[in-house]
Amino acid sequence: MLELGPEPGSPEYAAWMKEKAGETPRPLRSIRCQPVKTVPPHHAPVRMASGGDIAEIFGDPAEKGNFVIGYTREQGHPVCIDLEKFVQRSAGVFGATGTGKSFLTRILLAGLMHHNRASVLVFDMHNEYGFNDTASDTGLRVIGLKTKFSSRVRIVGLGAGAAIRNNTPDFNLEIAMSDITAADIELLTGELNLRETTPTVLHALVKSFGGHWFRQFKEMNREEVEIEDEKGKIRRVPHPESVAAWANDNGVNVVAAEGLHDKLRRLFDKPYIVEKPAADSLGQMIDSLENGKHVILSFGNFETDLDYLFVSNLLTRKIRDAWERNTNSFRSTGKDEPRQLVIVVEEAHKLLNREMAGQTAFATIAREMRKYYVTLLIIDQRPSQIYDEVMSQLGTRISGWLGDEDDIHAVLSGLAGREALRGMLARLQPKEEVLLLGWGVPMPLPVKSRRYDDNFWRELFGAGGKKDEAQIMKELGY
Template sequence: MPIFSFKDHEALGKVASVDTTNVIVDVENVEQLKRLQVNHLAVLQSSRPGQHLIGLITQVTRKRGIEEIAIDGIIDQASELNLCRIALIGTMLDRDGKKENVFRRTLESVPEIDANCFSLEGENLTGFMRTLSNVSDDGNSLTLGKYTLDEHAVAYLNGNKFFQRHAFIGGSTGSGKSWTTAKIIEQMSGLSTANALVFDLHGEYSPLVGGGIQHFKIAGPADVDTKRTIDDGVLHLPYWLLSYEALVSMFVDRSDQNAPNQAMIMAREINQAKRKYLEDKGQHEVLKNFTVDSPVPFDLNFLMGKLNEINVEMVPGSRGDKQGDFFGKLARMISRLENKIYDRRLGFMFNGGGDVLDFDWLEKFTNAVLGSTGENGKAGIKIIDFSEVPSDVLPLIVSLVARVTFSVQQWTPSELRHPIALLCDEAHLYMPQRTMADSADDISLDIFERIAKEGRKYGVSLVVISQRPSEVNKTMLSQCSNFVSMRLTNAEDQSVIKRLLPDSLGGFSDILPTLDTGEALVVGDASLLPSRIRIDEPENKPNSGTVNFWDEWQNPVKERRLSIAVENWRKQNIQ
């Protein structure tokens, strides 16, 4: 049974002009015109039988008493001109092979001049939305919520397409991004071998529990003191995992006149330290091909010893010993290194305990962090809490985890590969625009841009989440093919989203500032329709830290709160 049953006399009007994706309809029925709403759907008769074209109303115009007006090239002498502009978004087929009522996001034909146009409302709308829901309800779809147009129709997203070509979730603070992310995580956790990492920068996602989800945190000072490890859900990210560039950006001050020498010595000596490690462990196979960037541990004390030696080295000269080439030139780098090594907040890098220098530590780490449900008896969705990582090294550390993930996927033979998604909350902090970037950001960006461009081939997907689309790196955004935009109040941020929408739907973004909390504009190849969706509440809600100031200011203040805070700050540890 075809879902649409339109009678000619119910028509809104007839097609007056057509271009590739837009249609202008001359509305004859003024009563109908009054009821038309922008962003609602319309149906057009197609030139092919058994097909209807579906469009989104983007403009409604009523002009009276004007002799001649030109809208998009149509000149009309009538004294009344009622027009409605429609962006075509897809085709409804009465049947496609054996299947009845199939909706496609392609335009299989274009409407002809004088074709009838109908407003999609009432039972026809319900029928259409149901079809959308039924068609994609094969048990494996990603459901985030219901369509605003029809609150009974479940909005399904194509889970394959959502992750294949990366997704972006944007919205002002408090618009509901974290809840939407929690909803996605909840849906993923129902899949038997789902695999994902969630970069949780504020420890917001700790309430998300259940089968399929496990929690890690990057070791804070207290975890280092208590020697907690992976088995306790605490991750150390040893310095030797950092790429050479990342190490240089951490230890070498670019403005130092000796910076090039320092970087050069660093490369040479790290190479030596890694070589020594491999020799000591008898890893002859690895020795043949390793580079300064290979994930091979090295002894930091050995490196420091060498650097100190070089810094005070005396060499024989014509009149007795003289200062070596690098005498005194490494002093600042050495003191920077020492400062970092003794920084309690960086304990997760430099104070990882005994086993981070074991040759098989990396395997243990990847097994815990990149393993999926069923593989290691643990859950596949790993929420990683970065809240105790100091902000100046945050881009390096987040991107380090991404780099390990990408490298492992790249080095997995394709027939053994299992896809993994990286959910990057607060992405503007570590994928900023190049113009605002410093060197640590550059390294982070290089990694994420690479994943954005090549990740699809290796089964690595990015879900970029940010409250400031305009501060997120443009290359990253342009690689995303799915957009879940929540309320955006800032004009710059709105325009970023607008630019990413297809031209014919540019006007759709006008609703961005008026979206309700938890409501999203979903556009992209995963979504059947570019649509407004009310996101369902996740079962376990993230700690969004929404503070009710007015109420709180009427409650008693907790005892000793300030002295506890000061003490914690000094100890670098929340008691």
């Protein structure tokens, strides 16, 4: 429903605007759009929405910050999302496999990068977003974000000497053993099948070795040595540098300690965890993000869930700490407002499921919203496996077709009018269509999703834009 107000230009109109807008100037549409409370009266005239109507509600594509995400289904009028609003709360892109989540995410990220009001950090588990790629179904080339935003996007490869699709990343990420905390291990409980004794052992390790616990534990052996006791009898006892010897000395159950030692071997063997990283790559990443650059972390060949969970959570914890510090310093000094940051996670249910939700840094971010200038963009095909408390916090939700009732239910959690929305979701085309919903959009609307192709880039950079020109020349073979 739109409130029209008094005649524009009249003194009443100015007064009405002032009353509606309050102190902070807001776009007209956010003042006038109101939820529908009644059905229209009998014989009310009905007409199709025009492009102007859509622009009035969703924003004018010509205005900065309004980003075309798709087109109305029947008439193809462009539908915008407000990027400023989009980054203020965590958001989600959902849909069954093959419905176009990754493509739509590329479009959104390109919009955010072009708009340049937030830094973006992508945990790129399948090496999709940085360098150019080939679409698995059509065999067509898919432009990577690095190609278009070369100076503003840093591609970080996990592990020394990592190559991503035969490309060299801007720098490599190694993780210092001293950065690993007990909590980082505890959240791998499911993945490493850790026992309930783990927290006790970890606690004792940290007590014994402080920040060096990981290295010390890794270096312990499992050997025994023979010693002769007073009566001249030979006995086998734990080697002084063994796990058992440490456990005995510290009142820790030997079986529990050795069990954990066995299970952590999968981490001990990771080549990207080193005693001393060749460069402060973590610091470099944070620095890039603070200074308005975007970082795409490519996992390269480290594509297991263990790598993904461990690395993304550790980094997110560190980054969130940095942003919390920056925010607190900004609050007390009023100087250097932190840069808004959007963290993008694919297969989010692996990090935000019910079991992990209490422990991961991601859940903290989803819960506290934008308090520290950090929000999430989560991408998932199984939203029902994401903790519902996280789901209901999501502002903007963009969902493609979903086949599963539970998934549909999850995408709609916390929203009003779920029955009608459920119908809209169920009737989407399996490809190329998405439903926009949530707090970030003025009303739910199914749209044909924008195509990610050469035309997209031409429109984004504007005809005659410098980059665009270079691109056209290249395509023409000059």
